[in-house]
Amino acid sequence: MAILERIDSSSDLKSLTRDELRALAGEMRAFLIDSCSRTGGHIGAGLGVVELAIALHTAFDTPSDQIVWDVGHQGYPHKLLTGRANRFDTLRTEDGISGFLKRAESPYDAFGAGHAATAISAGFGMAVGRDIEGESFKVVSVLGDGALTSGLSYEGLNNAGASGRDFIVVLNDNEMSIAPNVGAMSKYLNSIQRNPIYNRLRSAIGTMVDSMPGPLQGMSTLVRKWEESMKSFLTPGVLFEELGFRYFGPIDGHDIDLLLETFAAVRAMDGPRLVHVVTKKGKGFPAGENVEKWHALPAGHDPTTGKLVVASSANPGYTAVFGKGLAELGAIEPRLVAITAAMPSGTGTGAFARAFPDRFFDVGIAEGHAVTFAAGLATRGIKPVCAIYSTFLQRAYDNVIHDCAIQHLPVVFAMDRAGLVGEDGPTHMGLYDIAYMLAVPSMTVTAPKNGTEMLGLLRTSMAHTDGPFSLRYPRDASPDIVPPIAEIQPIPFGTWEVVRSGSDVAVLAVGTMVGQSLAAAELLAAEGLSVTVVNCRFLKPHDEVTLNALLAHHRHILVVEEGTVVNGFGAYMASIIGRLDPTIRVSAHGVADRFVEQASRKRQLHLTGLDASGIAERVRALHGSAEEAVAG
Numbered sequence: 001m002a003i004l005e006r007i008d009s010s011s012d013l014k015s016l017t018r019d020e021l022r023a024l025a026g027e028m029r030a031f032l033i034d035s036c037s038r039t040g041g042h043i044g045a046g047l048g049v050v051e052l053a054i055a056l057h058t059a060f061d062t063p064s065d066q067i068v069w070d071v072g073h074q075g076y077p078h079k080l081l082t083g084r085a086n087r088f089d090t091l092r093t094e095d096g097i098s099g100f101l102k103r104a105e106s107p108y109d110a111f112g113a114g115h116a117a118t119a120i121s122a123g124f125g126m127a128v129g130r131d132i133e134g135e136s137f138k139v140v141s142v143l144g145d146g147a148l149t150s151g152l153s154y155e156g157l158n159n160a161g162a163s164g165r166d167f168i169v170v171l172n173d174n175e176m177s178i179a180p181n182v183g184a185m186s187k188y189l190n191s192i193q194r195n196p197i198y199n200r201l202r203s204a205i206g207t208m209v210d211s212m213p214g215p216l217q218g219m220s221t222l223v224r225k226w227e228e229s230m231k232s233f234l235t236p237g238v239l240f241e242e243l244g245f246r247y248f249g250p251i252d253g254h255d256i257d258l259l260l261e262t263f264a265a266v267r268a269m270d271g272p273r274l275v276h277v278v279t280k281k282g283k284g285f286p287a288g289e290n291v292e293k294w295h296a297l298p299a300g301h302d303p304t305t306g307k308l309v310v311a312s313s314a315n316p317g318y319t320a321v322f323g324k325g326l327a328e329l330g331a332i333e334p335r336l337v338a339i340t341a342a343m344p345s346g347t348g349t350g351a352f353a354r355a356f357p358d359r360f361f362d363v364g365i366a367e368g369h370a371v372t373f374a375a376g377l378a379t380r381g382i383k384p385v386c387a388i389y390s391t392f393l394q395r396a397y398d399n400v401i402h403d404c405a406i407q408h409l410p411v412v413f414a415m416d417r418a419g420l421v422g423e424d425g426p427t428h429m430g431l432y433d434i435a436y437m438l439a440v441p442s443m444t445v446t447a448p449k450n451g452t453e454m455l456g457l458l459r460t461s462m463a464h465t466d467g468p469f470s471l472r473y474p475r476d477a478s479p480d481i482v483p484p485i486a487e488i489q490p491i492p493f494g495t496w497e498v499v500r501s502g503s504d505v506a507v508l509a510v511g512t513m514v515g516q517s518l519a520a521a522e523l524l525a526a527e528g529l530s531v532t533v534v535n536c537r538f539l540k541p542h543d544e545v546t547l548n549a550l551l552a553h554h555r556h557i558l559v560v561e562e563g564t565v566v567n568g569f570g571a572y573m574a575s576i577i578g579r580l581d582p583t584i585r586v587s588a589h590g591v592a593d594r595f596v597e598q599a600s601r602k603r604q605l606h607l608t609g610l611d612a613s614g615i616a617e618r619v620r621a622l623h624g625s626a627e628e629a630v631a632g
Contacts, residue, residue, distance in 0.1 A: 002027055008083050010057035010108070021058065021256050025050045028080055029284040031088070036076075039091040040423070041099055044282040045144065046076030048174050048253075052142070052277060053077035055259035056170070059267060060138055066110040066126050070119035070143035072100030072427075074172065075109075082108035092423035094599035100427055114427020115392065116342075116365045117147040120156030120169060127160075127167040138168065138267060145173040146342060149364025161244025161272050168266060169274040173250065174281040240274045249276030254283065314477040319416055321451040321482050322473065323348025325458060326385065326414075327355045328485040333462055336383045339363065341370045347387035347416050367392050371399035371411070378409040383462055390415040390430025390472060397436060404468045405440045411468045412461045413437075418447070418472035419512060419562035420591075420605060425598035431591050433472055434510070434563040438540055438572050442467030445539040447511030449499075451478030452488055453537060459490040474512050474562070476601060496543035502530035505619050506554040510536050510561040510569055516605070517560055519612035524619055531619060539569050542576065551577065556622055557586045560615055562605075565590040589618050 003020055004027045006012060016024065028050050036043045054077070056067055062082075069075045079097065080088070084106065090096025098105055100114045111122045123141030130137060147153045148171075160167050237247030248266060251258050259277070266273055316324075330336050330352055337359040344350040344362055353360035363370045367388055374384035393400070393415055404411045418430040437445045444464060448454035454473050461469040482488075499514060500521050509517040514535045521531040532554065534546065550557070557577065559570035570588020577586050591608050605611045609618060 004028060004031060004080065004085060007081055007085070010062045010081055013054065013058040013081065016058075018257055018260075021054055025054060025256065026284075028054075028077055031080065031085070032076055033285060035088045035091070039089065039093070041076070041091055042073040043076070043285065045071075045073035045174075047283050047285055048279040048281040049074045049142075049172055050077045050283070051254045051256050051259060052170070052172060052279065053081060055256055055263055056140060056142070057081050059260055059263035060140060063107045063110070065138040065140065066123070067108070068111045068113075068119045068123040068126070068139070068141045069101050070113060070141070070147050071116045072098075072113045074142065074144065075101050075113075078108065079106075082106055092425075092598055094597070094603060096598070098425055098598060099423065100425065112427070114425070115395065117143070117150035117152040119143045119147070120153055120160060123169075124156055124160040124163075124165075124167055127165050128163075131165060138166070140168045140170060142170045142172060145171060146365055149342065149366055151366060151368065157240070157243050157245070161240075164244070164271055166270050167272050169245065169272075171249075171274060171276045172253065172279055173276060174279045237276070240276075245272045245274040247274050247276065249274075250278045251276070253277035253279035315481065316451075316478060318451060318454065318473040318476060318478050319346070319348040321348075321478050322387075322414060322416070322454060322458075323351040325455040325482070325485040325488075326387075327351040329455075329458065329462070330356045330359065332486065333383060335381065336385065336462070337361065337377060339370050339374050339384055339386045341365060341367045341388050341392060343387075343389065343392075346389065347414070349387045367396040368399045371396040372403045374411045375399070375403040375407065375409045378404075378411050379407075383410070383412070385412045385414055385458075385461075387414040387416065389428070390418040390433040391421075391428050394432065394436070400437075400443075400468065401440055405442045408442050408467045410461075410465050412458075413468060413470040414458070415470060415472045417475045419474045420596060420601050420608070420610075421475045422601035422604065423598050426595040429596055430472070430474075431562075431564050431596070433470070434539065434561060434569055435567040437470045438569065439567065440468075443540065444469040445472075446470065446537055447472045447539060448537055449497075449509075449511060449514035449535050450480040451482040452480050453491065453535075454478075455482065455485045455488045456491040457537065459485065459488060460493060463490065464493070472511060474601075476512065479515055491537060494538050494541045494543060496537065496546040497535040498532065498546065499535050500531065500533040502532040503553070504530045505556050505558055505623055506532040506534065506550050507615070507619065508534050508536045508557060508559045508569075508573060510539065510559070510563075512562050513560040513610065513615075516610060516612050517615055520615035520619065523612060523616045527620075529619065529623060536569070539572070542573070547577075548580070551581055551584055555584055557584060558615075558619060558622055559586065559588050559590075560610070561588070561590040562610055563590055564593065566593050585622075587618075587622055589615065 003024045029047055032043060032046055069078060084097055087097050092099040101109045101112055103109050103112050119141040123139050127139040240247045248262060251262055262275060266275055326338060338349045338352040339361045340347050340349045341363055342365045344353055363373060370386055374386045377384045415433050417428060418433055421428045421430060437443050446457045448457050457471050500518060507517045517533045521533050524531050559573050561569045565588045568588060568590055570590060574586040577584055596604055
């Protein structure tokens with residue numbers, strides 16, 4: 001019987017021998033590689049922390065002791081050890097287990113996480129809460145070194161280190177987040193691993209101590225203390241020690257014996273302490289270790305190559321279209337620069353980076369800095385395009401308002417993963433950017449109907465000089481074949497496009513909803529219902545001329561948007577139209593005021609009523625109620 005099959009909870013680890021724990025690590029890697037080849041998922045980070053997860057759950061008394069995993073990408077081995085191995089085939093599927101950490105899923109998931117750098121602040125909050133309640137459990141926050149590019153991690157370290165409270169941080173150092181880490185902290189952490197003086201010194205000291213004759217063995221303690229003092233000058237520990245943490249490391253994160261001995265010693269101590277472990281992201285993956293493309297893989301891939309077993313026949317995704325177009329635009333616009341926050345592949349900006357390395361800036365997991373950095377560039381006449389996922393840009397909202405909008409600086413926000421994002425679930429849903437961008441004075445808000453229009457709006461943004469400009473697009477294939485950006489004309493500023501004329505109901509469709517609304521109009525035409533469909537590519541400013549023409553011929557308006565209906569474009573249009581003609585009825589159709597759980601994007605569109613059938617049903621209901629009102 002495989003060892004993994006005997007693990008139903010972390011308590012089952014306590015009775016295993018060291019050899020069995022090492023064998024378990026091998027089984028877990030094989031299990032993850034095989035399982036994720038079918039389900040897809042964030043496999044790279046998980047493969048790197050197999051031994052670390054085993055050691056933590058063996059050395060600590062979970063779930064009484066609280067382990068807080070940062071982001072959740074590292075959490076797959078943790079899930080295997082805490083009773084979820086038999087459900088792993090449901091990973092990231094509707095009603096299945098989450099690809100991230102989720103408090104509602106297991107008592108072992110101490111804190112939910114989908115965005116980086118929350119572990120220290122959350123864990124420290126748990127430690128303080130424990131002390132207030134007079135409890136005695138341990139709290140361990142595990143973060144990847146990529147989280148140290150985020151300011152939130154330092155805020156937590158600063159607060160926790162000064163407190164003197166019983167709190168443990170484990171820094172998983174694999175030199176990568178999604179892309180290779182950037183910045184001074186990454187260089188600082190890596191320096192010790194490559195410092196030949198330190199490594200030769202430690203080796204020499206170890207040899208000297210081991211070879212001391214019997215009468216001199218008493219000096220070994222003194223020599224070891226001297227070694228520790230030298231380490232403080234040569235290792236990252238000096239920084240953490242100054243922040244108030246007792247530092248241990250760096251240690252091999254794949255050596256189970258060393259991990260268990262270290263955690264046993266650290267658990268018995270008090271006060272803030274930090275254990276620095278060095279791991280290899282993607283360890284054991286046959287197609288290669290520590291490679292950015294193995295961070296996450298799609299369902300149905302070959303585990304030996306990482307390639308899809310059945311290649312997709314769909315058009316390129318919006319991300320790829322944007323990246324290619326941005327790189328092409330860089331050749332036309334010499335003052336264009338691209339900025340991203342640790343996501344060159346995820347945002348498609350890697351293509352620009354390869355073409356114009358001196359005009360590309362990956363600032364790490366630091367969205368607020370990315371936005372204010374872009375604002376600074378804009379003051380010098382540079383045209384910054386800040387490419388950040390919609391859900392991650394939420395972390396920089398103050399910077400958007402304070403540093404860009406108030407100063408009317410022309411920063412372009414390219415918001416990938418806008419709308420419903422499928423299997424990544426609630427933490428990654430880009431459902432709120434329409435609402436939060438519409439609320440910002442001087443902000444231009446746009447959403448294209450397809451890839452060609454996306455690049456046309458990008459060209460429009462280059463000529464815009466009065467305030468920031470936002471562009472949202474989905475995690476989906478572009479519905480059209482997109483030509484080179486040089487062949488695409490800028491979209492006239494502030495204009496809409498009537499893509500279908502009708503007489504009964506007017507549908508104001510936003511971005512991805514244009515295609516779905518056209519399909520709905522076809523369904524309704526077969527029933528004798530005539531629907532106008534308008535491509536509202538500019539949400540703010542809106543097209544006053546086209547709107548007034550619509551209001552002259554329609555008494556009922558349905559606004560369809562792939563975003564929250566609370567304070568969304570529908571609410572915005574209702575306010576505007578209510579002032580123009582209060583007799584016209586305006587209804588909003590979007591995502592209700594709730595979080596949307598993981599499922600395929602197609603399934604999510606259906607469940608939220610944002611596919612063609614759902615939109616058609618809403619139009620039928622509205623038209624029927626309008627006719628009843630007239631008859632009454």
